[in-house]
Amino acid sequence: MANSYGTGPAPFPATSPPPGNYPPPPGDRGRLWLLAGIGALVVAIVAILATVVVMRDSGSTPSPTALPASTTKPVTTAPATTTPSSTLTPRIPGYQVVVPKDLKAAWDIPKDWTIDPSTTTYGTDADHLAAAGFSEEGVDYCPNNVRTNMFLSTSDISDATAAATDVGAHAARLGWSTRTSSQAGTPQPLDAGDNTLHGTFLETTGAFTAPTGCATTFSVYTFAVSAGPTNGSLVLVIVADTGVDRSVTPDFARKLFASFRLL
Incomplete structure (x- = not known):
């Protein structure tokens, strides 16, 4: 299947280097925090799915949960090495599979996108989002x-709509330092x-x-x-x-998000 995207500008103004150029934090502590955070969310989501299946089979209905308040705090930095899978078949024919190391999750990206195992955060040391399975396309398509x-990130917010909105706004602030406007669309x-x-x-x-x-x-x-009422959310991000x-x-x-799956 041919890639359904074209060539164009980048999400980082010339005054701000691409996120892949930021050095990871020293040592392995950040990596452990990221893997623990995302790994715990993956486990929580798997458990929730299993519960939903059991309840559906038994004919009962899960009770609604209250929406949490407040904004999310980005998970601390995360050096998580990623490599394309050599065993998983992509859900989208002709694409490649991203499998963050030590995380039981995967998604598809076009063959001509590059997976960058050295990048574990999006943003700066002072302000960033954790990033696992980082990939990029169109490097230097225009100056710098x-x-x-x-990439895959996490949110402390358990309501999926609120988490998607919050992480989207945060990524916009990080990616475009010269932005003149930013507006969230309608959740779907x-x-x-x-x-x-x-x-x-x-x-x-x-x-x-x-x-x-x-x-x-x-x-x-x-x-x-969402990983449940108190467990936060997994958030897949494209900037x-x-x-x-x-x-x-x-x-x-x-199309890319729909290929996301837990392993």
Whole structure:
């Protein structure tokens, strides 16, 4: 299946280097925190899915849970090495599978995207999102910019819609320091993993000041899956310059998110 995206500007203005260039924190402590955080969420989601299946089979209905309040705190930095899987078959024919090391989760990306095992955070040392399974496309498509990045992060917010909104806004602040606008769109339900994962899809759009030849608009696509009333959420993120050749569209983002699955 051909890639359904084109070429264009990057989500990082020339005054701000791509997230892959930020050095990881010293030692393995950050890596352990990330793996523990995302790993625990994966386990929690697996347990919830098993419970839902049992309750469905027994004819009972799970009671609704209250939505948590407040904003999320990004999980501490995370050096998690990632490699394409050599054994898993991509859900999207002709694509490659991203499998973060030590995490039982996977998703598909186009063959021409590059997985960067050295990048474990998105942003700066002072302000960042944890990032596992980091990939990039369109490096230097225009001066000093990367067109698209994708990674898995976490949120302390258990409501999927709130988590998708919060992480989208945070990623927009981190990715485009010269932004002139940023606005969250309408949350939409999205199923992934052959309809075993039910979450929220959200597009956050905005504009920014950029060098000649670079995009001047951006989108942050987020797909959040709740791990339960008190366990936070997993959030798959795509940050992308838009309005240029090979830029990621909402439909293409949904296609990639739909390939997300737990192993």
